Amino acid sequence: MSFKNKFEAYDWEEVKASIYSKTDDDVRKALLASKRTLEDFKALISPAAANFLEPMAQLSHKLTQKRFGKTMQMYIPLYLSNECTNICTYCGFSLDNKVRRKTLSQDEILREVNVIKSLGYDHVLLVTGEANQTVHTAYFKEVIQLIRPYFSQISMEVQPLETAEYEELIALGLYSVLIYQETYHKEDYKKHHPKGKKSNFNYRLETPDRLGQAGIHKMGLGVLIGLEDWRTDSFFTAAHLQYLERTYWQTRYSLSFPRLRPFSGGLEPKVEMTDRELVQLICAYRIMNEEVEISLSTRESEQFRDHCIRLGVTSISAGSKTNPGGYAVEPGSLEQFEISDERTPAQIAEMIRASGYEPVWKDWDQIFVQ
Numbered sequence: 001m002s003f004k005n006k007f008e009a010y011d012w013e014e015v016k017a018s019i020y021s022k023t024d025d026d027v028r029k030a031l032l033a034s035k036r037t038l039e040d041f042k043a044l045i046s047p048a049a050a051n052f053l054e055p056m057a058q059l060s061h062k063l064t065q066k067r068f069g070k071t072m073q074m075y076i077p078l079y080l081s082n083e084c085t086n087i088c089t090y091c092g093f094s095l096d097n098k099v100r101r102k103t104l105s106q107d108e109i110l111r112e113v114n115v116i117k118s119l120g121y122d123h124v125l126l127v128t129g130e131a132n133q134t135v136h137t138a139y140f141k142e143v144i145q146l147i148r149p150y151f152s153q154i155s156m157e158v159q160p161l162e163t164a165e166y167e168e169l170i171a172l173g174l175y176s177v178l179i180y181q182e183t184y185h186k187e188d189y190k191k192h193h194p195k196g197k198k199s200n201f202n203y204r205l206e207t208p209d210r211l212g213q214a215g216i217h218k219m220g221l222g223v224l225i226g227l228e229d230w231r232t233d234s235f236f237t238a239a240h241l242q243y244l245e246r247t248y249w250q251t252r253y254s255l256s257f258p259r260l261r262p263f264s265g266g267l268e269p270k271v272e273m274t275d276r277e278l279v280q281l282i283c284a285y286r287i288m289n290e291e292v293e294i295s296l297s298t299r300e301s302e303q304f305r306d307h308c309i310r311l312g313v314t315s316i317s318a319g320s321k322t323n324p325g326g327y328a329v330e331p332g333s334l335e336q337f338e339i340s341d342e343r344t345p346a347q348i349a350e351m352i353r354a355s356g357y358e359p360v361w362k363d364w365d366q367i368f369v370q
């Protein structure tokens, strides 16, 4: 049994029609419910809920403060490699983008780590493309052992792995894994992933199950907004999250909402999502799920991120470079995508404090699993 069994019982067009048919009454009912269902979530992400943004924002703010207090977790990505054997239509690292590739050596990783530590970080997100011949489990094991003394929390966003491989990495200190489905639209997934291992939709869909079976402490889900109808994709993300929480109840969960960003030779979004719609989505997830962590990256603009601090977001990146060697070794190497908020971590921390929140550089829950 995996999420695939549940997923296959759904029909994309039926789900989409159901979301778009929700009424004001459905939204009111969802806001008042004491225990919310996936039907309530459909109402909260529907076009009808656009008229309820203010009460949704107030409720989301209240629920977030109740569970997380006035804190904001800080994290930063460390890109290890831009090698990739996949073609993805939306990514600067895609195989068909003919640019020089780079994978960091151990010495280079330590130079990057020095800069990241000088910025104040204790939580790092390791990111790579998917190049199984060079950037594989043995490489990840070496990297985790190398940087473990410098960070209390290590997360990864790399290619999907097998359960036994996750178990090995967790034993060495891996804390969380982000694995985005990109889109749950199975047919269009194939168009966006025409070549390489990532074109296997089901293998990716079942990755969170493998992570749960491996006993990961935390996992992150999400879709790339701009590929398909964001409301329908968000419904499937919520259904996936609900299934995982019930099945692997000892794991913690986080969500991200990456909107397609420009990159060298890039794809134009098929579907535009406005800032108001992204606020609606963040609030809808929070109202649906009081426990889930919500993350916002430097893909988003300064103004938007400042505004979202109070709405439901619980972790935020700052000072990010999306290229291997971007902090110290080779600042000019190929980026995965352009960032939008270019403020330094110190400036972001100051903005967080000015909003009445405390920036947190360490995840205190991690202390209890060591």
Ligand code: SF4
Residues within 6 Å of the ligand: 084, 085, 086, 087, 088, 091, 092, 093, 094, 095, 128, 129, 130, 198
């Ligand atoms: S999204 Fe990932 S797998 Fe696809 S091209 Fe980019 S790095 Fe490679």
